[in-house]
Amino acid sequence: xxxxxxxxxxxxxxxxxxxxxxxxxxxxxxxxxxxxxxxxxxxxxxxxxxxxxxxxxxxxxxxxxxxxxxxxxxxxxxxxxxxxxxxxxxxxxxxxxxxxxxxxxxxxxxxxxxxxxxxxxxxxxxxxxxxxxxxxxxxxxxxxxxxxxxxxxxxxxxxxxxxxxxxxxxxxxxxxxxxxxxxxxxxxxxxxxxxxxxxxxxxxxxxxxxxxxxxxxxxxxxxxxxxxxxxxxxxxxxxxxxxxxxxxxxxxxxxxxxxxxxxxxxxxxxxxxxxxxxxxxxxxxxxxxxxxxxxxxxxxxxxxxxxxxxxxxxxxxxxxxxxxxxxxxxxxxxxxxxxxxxxxxxxxxxxxxxxxxxxxxxxxxxxxxxxxxxxxxxxxxxxxxxxxxxxxxxxxxxxxxxxxxxxxxxxxxxxxxxxxxxxxxxxxxxxxxxxxxxxxxxxxxxxxxxxxxxxxxxxxxxxxxxxxxxxxxxxxxxxxx
Amino acid sequence: xxxxxxxxxxxxxxxxxxxxxxxxxxxxxxxxxxxxxxxxxxxxxxxxxxxxxxxxxxxxxxxxxxxxxxxxxxxxxxxxxxxxxxxxxxxxxxxxxxxxxxxxxxxxxxxxxxxxxxxxxxxxxxxxxxxxxxxxxxxxxxxxxxxxxxxxxxxxxxxxxxxxxxxxxxxxxxxxxxxxxxxxxxxxxxxxxxxxxxxxxxxxxxxxxxxxxxxxxxxxxxxxxxxxxxxxxxxxxxxxxxxxxxxxxxxxxxxxxxxxxxxxxxxxxxxxxxxxxxxxxxxxxxxxxxxxxxxxxxxxxxxxxxxxxxxxxxxxxxxxxxxxxxxxxxxxxxxxxxxxxxxxxxxxxxxxxxxxxxxxxxxxxxxxxxxxxxxxxxxxxxxxxxxxxxxxx
Numbered sequence: 001x002x003x004x005x006x007x008x009x010x011x012x013x014x015x016x017x018x019x020x021x022x023x024x025x026x027x028x029x030x031x032x033x034x035x036x037x038x039x040x041x042x043x044x045x046x047x048x049x050x051x052x053x054x055x056x057x058x059x060x061x062x063x064x065x066x067x068x069x070x071x072x073x074x075x076x077x078x079x080x081x082x083x084x085x086x087x088x089x090x091x092x093x094x095x096x097x098x099x100x101x102x103x104x105x106x107x108x109x110x111x112x113x114x115x116x117x118x119x120x121x122x123x124x125x126x127x128x129x130x131x132x133x134x135x136x137x138x139x140x141x142x143x144x145x146x147x148x149x150x151x152x153x154x155x156x157x158x159x160x161x162x163x164x165x166x167x168x169x170x171x172x173x174x175x176x177x178x179x180x181x182x183x184x185x186x187x188x189x190x191x192x193x194x195x196x197x198x199x200x201x202x203x204x205x206x207x208x209x210x211x212x213x214x215x216x217x218x219x220x221x222x223x224x225x226x227x228x229x230x231x232x233x234x235x236x237x238x239x240x241x242x243x244x245x246x247x248x249x250x251x252x253x254x255x256x257x258x259x260x261x262x263x264x265x266x267x268x269x270x271x272x273x274x275x276x277x278x279x280x281x282x283x284x285x286x287x288x289x290x291x292x293x294x295x296x297x298x299x300x301x302x303x304x305x306x307x308x309x310x311x312x313x314x315x316x317x318x319x320x321x322x323x324x325x326x327x328x329x330x331x332x333x334x335x336x337x338x339x340x341x342x343x344x345x346x347x348x349x350x351x352x353x354x355x356x357x358x359x360x361x362x363x364x365x366x367x368x369x370x371x372x373x374x375x376x377x378x379x380x381x382x383x384x385x386x387x388x389x390x391x392x393x394x395x396x397x398x399x400x401x402x403x404x405x406x407x408x409x410x411x412x413x414x415x416x417x418x419x420x421x422x423x424x425x426x427x428x429x430x431x432x433x434x435x436x437x438x439x440x441x442x443x444x445x446x447x448x449x450x451x452x453x454x455x456x457x458x459x460x461x462x463x464x465x466x467x468x469x470x471x472x473x474x475x476x477x478x479x480x481x
Numbered sequence: 482x483x484x485x486x487x488x489x490x491x492x493x494x495x496x497x498x499x500x501x502x503x504x505x506x507x508x509x510x511x512x513x514x515x516x517x518x519x520x521x522x523x524x525x526x527x528x529x530x531x532x533x534x535x536x537x538x539x540x541x542x543x544x545x546x547x548x549x550x551x552x553x554x555x556x557x558x559x560x561x562x563x564x565x566x567x568x569x570x571x572x573x574x575x576x577x578x579x580x581x582x583x584x585x586x587x588x589x590x591x592x593x594x595x596x597x598x599x600x601x602x603x604x605x606x607x608x609x610x611x612x613x614x615x616x617x618x619x620x621x622x623x624x625x626x627x628x629x630x631x632x633x634x635x636x637x638x639x640x641x642x643x644x645x646x647x648x649x650x651x652x653x654x655x656x657x658x659x660x661x662x663x664x665x666x667x668x669x670x671x672x673x674x675x676x677x678x679x680x681x682x683x684x685x686x687x688x689x690x691x692x693x694x695x696x697x698x699x700x701x702x703x704x705x706x707x708x709x710x711x712x713x714x715x716x717x718x719x720x721x722x723x724x725x726x727x728x729x730x731x732x733x734x735x736x737x738x739x740x741x742x743x744x745x746x747x748x749x750x751x752x753x754x755x756x757x758x759x760x761x762x763x764x765x766x767x768x769x770x771x772x773x774x775x776x777x778x779x780x781x782x783x784x785x786x787x788x789x790x791x792x793x794x795x796x797x798x799x800x801x802x803x804x805x806x807x808x809x810x811x812x813x814x815x816x817x818x819x820x821x822x823x824x825x826x827x828x829x830x831x832x833x834x835x836x837x838x839x840x841x842x843x844x845x846x847x848x849x850x851x852x853x854x855x856x857x858x859x860x861x862x863x864x865x866x867x868x869x870x871x872x873x874x
Contacts, residue, residue, distance in 0.1 A: 209605075209628070211620030214612040241742060242621050268640040268746070271689040272632050277606050286627045288636055288741050296742050298622050306689060311643045325624050 021150055024114055028107055028147040028159070036105065039139035039168055042089045043100065046081050046132045050371075054085055057364070057371035058399070060406035061337060062414045075415045075477075080131035083418045084405035086167060086176050087124075088398055089132070090140040091373035105144050107161050111184040116158045118388060119376075121397035123162075123181035125422040130175055138175070139168045145179075158185025187389045206279040207324025217243050219257050227319050229260040229328050231295050241295040262317030264291040264330065271306045279323050285309055289330055300329040303357040303434040305461075308332075318359075331357045331434065341413030344444070344452030344476040353411045353439035353456070358403060360462070362431045365395050372398035395429035400468045404458055407437045408472045412454075416474045419453070423470035427462065435460045435467050442471065451475040484726055486580035487762040488872065491714035491721035492572065493586075494523025494707035495834045500670055500825030503597040504701035512541040512592035513549045515703035520550075523707040524718025525586060530707070532557035532584025534575045536567045536591055536828065546590070557584040561729075563737065565778060565859025566751075568829030569867040573727035575708035585709060591830045592703030600699050604628035615737070622739055631696050631779060633738040634861060635688040638781035641747045642690065645796035649690055652780040653681035654802045655815075656694045656822055659777060661808055663819025666845050670698055671823045695780040697821035704830035706837075711872060720871065722837040725853065726762035727867035730754030738861045747796070749782065752789040752857065755866045760791075763868055765853055767791040770868075772839055772848040773813060773855035774832035777820040782860040787813075790855065809846055817846035829858045836869045 044050065048066075055066050063070035064080055071079040081089075092100055108119070132138065146162035160183050167176040213221050220243060223230035232243040236250035239258075246253050267290040276282055287301040287309070301309055302318070315330035322329065335354040358364070362382075369379035374396045377384040385393045400423055409416050429435050437460050445453035453475055460468040496518025498504065498511050520527050527550040533543045537560040547555055557578045561567035568591075575587035595601060606628050608619055627633065641647055660676045663669035676694060684693040714721035732750035734743050743750070760766055767790055775783050784798025792813060793801040801807070807815045818824045818835035825831055836856040838844040857866040 208626070209608065209619075209623040210610040211624050212610040212612060212616030212618075213620065214614070214617045217617055217620070242618065242736075268636050268643070268741075270627070270632055270635040270639060270691075271686075272626055272629070273686040273688060275603055275629070277604055277626065277628060279606065280626045284626045286622075286625050286632065286636070288640075298625055298627060298739070298741065300625050311640070322624070327624055329625075 024110075025147065025149065025159075028110060031105075031107060031144050032147065033143065033145075035141050035143040037141065039141040039166075040090070040100065042138045042140070043093055043096070044089070045135050045137045046089060048079065048134060050088070051079070051081055051085070053371040054082055054088065054402065057367040058082075058402045058406050060402065060409075062406075062409050064414050070414070075417065076131060079134055081133075082402065082405060083128045083131055084126065084398070084401040084421060085372070086126050086128070087165065087178055087180075088372040089138045090167070093373055094375040105142055105161075105163055107144055107147065108184065111159060111161070115186050116184040118156060118158075118185050118187045119182055120155060120185070121180070121182050121425065122160065123179070123424050124397050124401050125179040125420070126401065127177045127420045128175075128418055131417070132175060136169050139170075140165050153183060153185065154191045155183065156185035156187060156190035158183050205323055208279045208322055210325055216245050219243070223257070223259070224319055224326050224328055229262055229317055229319070230257040231260050231291065231293055232256075233258045239293055239295045241297060258293070260317070261292050263333070264289040264297075264315050264317075266301065266309060266311055266313045266315060267296055268311060269301060269309050281323070287315070287330060289315060297328070300327070301331070302329050303331040303436050304355055308355045308438065332436075335410065337410040338413040341415040342476055344447060344454065344478040347441050347444070347454060347476070349441050349444055351441040353407070353458075356407055356410070356437040358435045358437065358460075360395065360429045360431055360433045360435055362393065365393050365399070365429070365431060368399035368402065369396045372396060372402065374398055390428070392430045395467075397423075397425060400425060400429070400460065403435075403437070403460070404468065404470060404472065407439060407458060408456055408474060411439070412474060412476060416476055417451070419473040419475060421470070421472050423468045425468055426466040427464040429462055429467050433462045433464070435462045447478040447480055450478050450480065452478045483762045484728070484758070486576040486724065487726040488723060489711050490576035490580050490708060490724045491711045491872075492706050492724065492833070492837050492869065493709050493714040493717045493719060493721060494519040494521070494525065495837050496520070496522050496705045497827075497831065497834060498592070498703045500668065500700050500702040500827065500831070501596075502670070502699075502701060504594055508592050508594050508598070508703075509541050509545060509549070511594070511701070511703035512546055512590055512705075515592060515705040516546060516550060516588055516590050519590070519705035519707050520588070522719060523586075525707060527551050528553050530586050530588045531555055532575065532578050532587035534559055534561065534571045534578070534587060534589045536560060536564070536571065537562045538564055539591060539593075541592060546588075555584070557587065563859070563862040563864070565776065565828045566862035566864035568776070568833060568858035568865065569727055569856055570729045570858065570865035572706065572708060572724060572833060572867055573729055573865055575706075576724050576727055579708055579710050585713065587708045588705060589708055590703060590705035591828050593828070594701045595826060596699040596701050602629055602631065602696070602699055618737060629688065630738065631691055632688040634779040634782060635691045636739075636741060637746055637861065638779075639690055641781060641785065644747050645799060647784065647799040649692065650678060650682065651784065651799040651802060652695050653678050653692075655777060655780040655783045655807065656681050658802075658808045659816050659820040659822040662814075662817050662846050663823025666819050666824060669819040669824040670700065671819060691779060691781070694822075697778045697826045700825040700827060702825055702827050702831075704827045704834055706833065720841055722840040722869045723872035725765070725868040725870045726759050727865065728755045728758035728762070729863070729865040730758070731863035735863055740861065747785065749785045749789050749860055749864075751864050752786055752860065752866070755857075755864060756790045759855075759866060759868050763853075765868065769853050770813065770855045771851045771853060772817060773815050774818070774820070774835050774857065775815045776829050776832065776857045776859055777816060777822055778826065778859065780822070783815070786857055786860060809848065814848050817844055817848060832856050833867070836867070840869045840871055
């Protein structure tokens with residue numbers, strides 16, 4: 001009967017709680033439709049220096065952004081800003097002047113006050129009316145459009161808040177828009193936090209089989225320890241792998257080695273499925289790699305799903321620790337940036353974009369956050385990120401957009417024109433992971449004015465799952481033009 | 482140069498245990514049982530055996546087998562290396578031994594509990610990493626998770642598919658033929674259990690691109706033979722299965738299961754070396770072979786074997802295996818016993834026994850007018866093969 005006695009108290013608590021929450025939600029929702037007022041100017045006009053920082057940080061070397069000569073002859077006629085920079089121009093910066101402060105949507109402040117102090121961006125939908133040119137000053141005005149009920153998510157309990165921002169130029173011309181959704185949540189209330197606390201101490205992981213190393217093959221593994229891949233080479237010019245004691249071509253016992261470039265191609269590949277060996281992570285891809293120098297090497301192909309591995313695929317060396325053993329492994333090379341632009345007729349629905357692995361380094365996370373003028377501490381300060389309940393710093397959403405844009409135009413060519421870019425975020429990109437971008441042509445429209453619309457479906461997948469899923473509409477020149 | 486024993490030696494006796502997933506007895510017991518059966522089949526007494534040949538990977542020492550059989554003296558004993566590649570090599574060695582006079586009646590055997598005790602399919606991840614040459618060799622593959630025979634073969638298979646446009650279904654036709662033959666062989670583990678190509682395609686992945694039904698069974702059992710000179714064999718209980726020739730082969734830049742560093746990896750050069758010797762010694766060609774036992778630990782490497790022996794051109798194995806060509810009644814019925822996918826995996830030795838039965842005319846899946854029978858041994862390793870017939874007499 002003690003349960004029955006306890007129940008009314010509990011119910012009273014939860015009733016109060018529910019009332020409080022309902023009141024908060026009502027207050028928050030009362031602001032729906034309100035804007036931040038007259039369009040607020042960006043701190044700086046669109047300028048080459050910020051574009052160059054962005055281009056470097058994202059390694060997006062589309063010449064329309066950074067090469068005036070190329071840009072002049074391009075469809076744009078002059079240098080344009082990367083479209084995904086849209087909301088970077090209007091970010092407040094690290095120490096904004098008083099005139100630019102306090103003009104944000106105050107929903108965030110109210111949620112902070114109610115204990116929903118953590119924030120994570122979940123959706124970004126850009127619409128590009130046209131690309132921005134050097135010297136233009138962007139203005140922005142943001143409208144609150146949606147506040148969700150309180151929801152329990154993996155990160156924590158909180159509200160999704162959606163805003164729509166309109167971007168205009170000095171003349172009041174609308175040049176773009178962004179729908180942005182964030183989750184404001186109570187730190188420490190999510191499954192992720194709970195599982196981190198309750199997780200049993202990790203069992204010692206069985207290490208992978210170690211290589212047998214002899215006097216004749218030690219040079220190879222010494223090289224791996226020093227971060228280089230060595231190939232045995234004879235003075236007669238012959239390369240040997242696996243290493244030999246005597247060169248069968250010229251007879252010498254005096255064999256040296258060279259350092260391989262690390263570039264190669266997949267010669268064959270398999271995916272062991274059964275039995276699963278505890279010292280390995282699955283899925284596992286074993287590749288026979290033909291090195292640029294000519295010898296072959298068995299290795300792993302990492303950061304790519306099996307169905308995308310192809311014989312002949314370009315791969316690049318990464319020497320890394322694999323469950324206790326330092327090994328040379330390979331990941332697909334970043335696809336070369338396309339220098340001419342695909343024509344509308346060159347692509348068909350179902351075409352796959354070559355997968356593009358992006359190693360997530362702390363430098364990438366920090367440099368792209370700063371290049372996008374995002375000074376949230378969780379994107380550059382590990383100590384503070386950890387204090388806020390994150391295992392490490394993580395990539396900001398502007399970078400997820402920027403890398404998606406890069407993936408699209410590296411594939412389609414510099415004069416592909418993005419009309420929109422919509423992404424939804426899943427698991428974070430933490431340092432030392434790799435996000436591999438995958439994409440395919442999902443739809444094609446009708447050619448008008450010599451340009452044809454193409455829809456790409458994209459995703460960026462890291463070791464924990466999908467970091468981003470989304471779509472991009474872009475226009476390609478038509479042969480009929 | 483021809484091999485002097487060719488046509489002058491014979492398999493005079495065959496004997497086997499039952500093939501199972503759990504023999505419930507020691508491998509020594511299996512060895513003794515199959516050896517005695519082979520000796521009795523030949524019409525000999527155990528103490529007439531004076532030579533013995535087996536695999537280096539065989540667990541049962543010659544001396545222990547001799548003790549149990551009551552063999553009083555052995556004047557020749559030797560072993561052949563490279564796992565399944567040794568199968569026909571043991572007969573080759575025994576033929577050389579009896580022809581040279583090193584011994585008169587040579588016992589050849591292989592016995593193991595490969596399913597119930599020591600499974601090859603579980604992987605070599607626990608192999609020590611020492612500086613000896615074999616461990617160093619595994620060091621180029623094991624740290625990356627290429628640990629099982631299926632995975633080693635799959636690497637060849639993927640490249641073969643890429644170069645020749647072969648498909649998983651082409652490999653599947655080998656499995657379908659084997660299981661069709663096993664279905665009518667009461668000694669086969671898969672007796673009365675044929676499969677369809679669809680079942681092959683739907684079977685689970687072992688190592689992509691290999692399905693479960695591309696992989697042979699793991700089996701317990703023993704298989705033995707008695708080899709002697711043709712002259713002696715004529716006086717024994719069974720019609721001699723004449724060793725028209727037997728040959729061994731290892732090719733350039735040969736590796737154990739992983740000869741991945743050659744210019745091309747779609748052929749089996751070591752099997753080509755074997756084939757050339759057999760055709761040279763016998764004066765036969767592919768057209769003279771009525772049935773063949775083609776080593777089938779994994780289906781993909783059956784195709785390039787057919788190519789190396791000249792049953793078809795390189796890359797055309799995928800076409801040759803179509804349309805029931807390799808099934809009973811086809812151009813070249815292979816593995817009438819069901820092969821290692823259908824009957825049992827006894828390291829290729831049960832295939833040699835089927836070769837003997839085809840020559841004797843006693844197989845349950847007898848190929849009519851089986852005059853010359855080809856038997857091959859393990860692929861992706863240094864290997865061997867032989868041709869059996871009834872001799873010129």
